[in-house]
């Protein structure tokens with residue numbers, strides 16, 4: 439039976455069931471066209487008309503050799519990739535314009551090339567001598583990386599096929615265009631088609647490709663999320679423009695753990711790796727002001743200590759603000775509500791600012807207790823004891839729930855000279871805990887212990 443025809447907008451990628459002159463989703467005119475139905479042969483025959491050839495079926499138990507990986511020698515990058523670059527894989531590196539993607543990937547290209555891979559760097563945004571100037575600034579001018587500046591994907595793919603490198607870096611996917619697609623470079627259909635060509639090229643020819651993608655204001659890689667679905671690995675390069683710290687985060691990885699992070703520092707000579715991020719995200723512990731609380735977190739497979747800073751100030755009537763950087767705004771609202779309903783500590787009429795120091799972004803619910811402690815500490819103008827770390831998840835009832843990897847968190851805190859840990863009552867503790875442990879059954883216990891009765 440023939441499948442109903444579908445119509446796609448070439449501007450936003452929205453799929454419609456019928457043709458119209460204007461796309462309801464993005465509002466642009468004359469961008470909708472009919473999609474070719476799946477399985478249409480050259481003569482327009484349906485799938486039923488011609489038989490495909492048989493495909494090989496195999497068993498679940500079949501042995502498969504582990505994929506060989508290539509290490510760049512940049513330990514932070516290799517870890518985020520899941521232990522190195524997998525041959526014939528497609529990787530998307532997304533991030534804000536100007537955050538340092540081109541710098542990172544030029545350094546990566548040089549590192550892979552120096553470790554023996556054949557690497558090609560194609561820039562669609564800069565001329566070759568601009569890239570060369572950057573390489574000189576980074577001290578990489580002698581690395582055996584092959585360079586090109588072009589945006590015509592057909593030419594690029596032909597060249598890559600001839601050169602047969604191990605790794606090709608395409609900077610950026612938004613500048614690439616295919617002559618078979620009508621819309622302008624950077625439009626959703628171009629980005630999608632270019633990404634599709636590149637990922638299938640990677641699989642066909644055994645060449646790893648890294649695509650650079652700029653992120654739009656809405657936090658999506660410009661154009662559709664479909665690019666994320668096509669590639670094997672999606673890495674985000676994050677950081678605050680004014681801060682020197684940059685975090686490379688695996689949000690999807692078919693060949694390794696997601697949520698792994700690599701930490702870099704942007705210097706005058708490019709990105710340098712930060713092997714011990716905890717030390718970096720903490721400010722001077724001898725002078726810990728009210729509102730500042732250290733959270734013992736886990737990012738990917740490693741413990742990272744970082745600092746929550748809260749400020750609570752009287753608000754103009756009826757205009758209380760909640761502003762949060764580096765954490766989830768909804769989660770902050772929840773903790774404020776629990777503090778008010780379960781502990782009788784209102785924040786109405788108060789501005790609340792919450793910030794994670796150093797430009798780090800935390801998404802673990804395990805940070806709830808640290809956030810609550812920072813809010814209380816700021817509101818009561820009372821600092822926690824020095825050299826204290828906090829972690830635990832808060833439920834709507836106000837109880838404090840245990841979180842995973844307690845021992846790893848405590849070990850890291852101990853290593854960095856912390857002496858006290860405030861944690862959930864039911865935490866599983868190992869044998870030798872070098873810290874003094876303060877167990878909290880619920881949020882009210884924390885309030886009673888450190889901030890009077892409220």
Ligand code: TYD
Pocket residue numbers: 533534535536537538539540541542572575576704705706707708709
């Ligand atoms: P870039 O890699 O061009 O960003 P993207 O490709 O993500 O758009 O980085 C641009 C910024 O990095 C620019 O503001 C200058 C800064 N930078 C340094 O601070 N040090 C350096 O060694 C380099 C090469 C860039």
Ligand code: MG
Pocket residue numbers: 536539540541563609
């Ligand atoms: Mg760039």
